[in-house]
Amino acid sequence: MSRTVLVTGGNRGIGLEIARVMANSGxxxxxxxxxxxxxxxxxGVRCDVTDRDDTERALAEVAQQFGPVQVLVANxxxxxxxxxxxxxxxxxxxxxxxxxVAAFRFARLxxxxxxxxxxxxxxxxxxxxxxxxxxxxxxxxxxxxxxxGLTRSLAxxxxxxxxxxxxxxxxxxxxxMIKGVKEKRREGLLAxxxxxxxxxxxEVAEVVRFLASDAASYVTGASVPVGGGLAMGQ
Ligand code: NDP
Numbered sequence: 746m747s748r749t750v751l752v753t754g755g756n757r758g759i760g761l762e763i764a765r766v767m768a769n770s771g772x773x774x775x776x777x778x779x780x781x782x783x784x785x786x787x788x789g790v791r792c793d794v795t796d797r798d799d800t801e802r803a804l805a806e807v808a809q810q811f812g813p814v815q816v817l818v819a820n821x822x823x824x825x826x827x828x829x830x831x832x833x834x835x836x837x838x839x840x841x842x843x844x845x846v847a848a849f850r851f852a853r854l855x856x857x858x859x860x861x862x863x864x865x866x867x868x869x870x871x872x873x874x875x876x877x878x879x880x881x882x883x884x885x886x887x888x889x890x891x892x893x894g895l896t897r898s899l900a901x902x903x904x905x906x907x908x909x910x911x912x913x914x915x916x917x918x919x920x921x922m923i924k925g926v927k928e929k930r931r932e933g934l935l936a937x938x939x940x941x942x943x944x945x946x947x948e949v950a951e952v953v954r955f956l957a958s959d960a961a962s963y964v965t966g967a968s969v970p971v972g973g974g975l976a977m978g979q
Contacts (some may be wrong), residue, residue, distance in 0.1 A: 754821030758920035762946035794847035813858035819848035844888035865908035876979035900966030909965035916972025939974025
């Protein structure tokens, strides 16, 4: 079945790989991008996810091209690290706005059509840091932990309409996002990772594909770890 899929932050990193994996399964995939050009292989909608008007326009463009979004992957995310006493409120707010508030906004805007259709899939991109906490990442960890409450609340609200809502909690995945992680910190995290290596965007994307598939029809409100054993049992 070819569904309309929207991946936020689908122009690079994990999001781009999710877009590829979903397209390979036969879905019609749209991605958001902020600057420059979208990936040539996908229908790109320009959108700063922290901007409400941008978000509404982007969703309207996707609906016009492919029909209403049936699978939402709210993946866009940022870090703005600093130890808490040195972290500005703006840096805290920016990260929460991007990682949590924008995810909520996309979900609330796509939900009505999913309710009408009595089918939908929503997948949020969290992080093991939301469970572990992370020095220098009070903003990031708070935003990713917040996604758990969002996931479970929406799972309750939308479950009776055959809409599943889940989140994926990756560990250390090789993308631009972890290029700035200091070697010592990286080694420390890998020492706590059972598989003793970083993950690939494909390894995350395959789990998202499963959660969005009919095979996962009885999975909702779940936090699915893709961390090679990092934060096992959290
Ligand atoms: P990247 O930095 O490679 O990509 C981040 C993506 O988010 C980019 O497409 C970026 O767009 C987009 N984005 C950020 N802010 C905005 C915004 N305001 N509006 C629109 N798009 C935005 O990171 P990853 O691919 O690694 O991360 C993807 C998700 O996975 C994030 O939510 C991240 O927190 C999460 N994650 C990543 C882990 C890792 O180890 N890599 C571990 C756990 C979770 P642009 O190109 O315009 O900047």
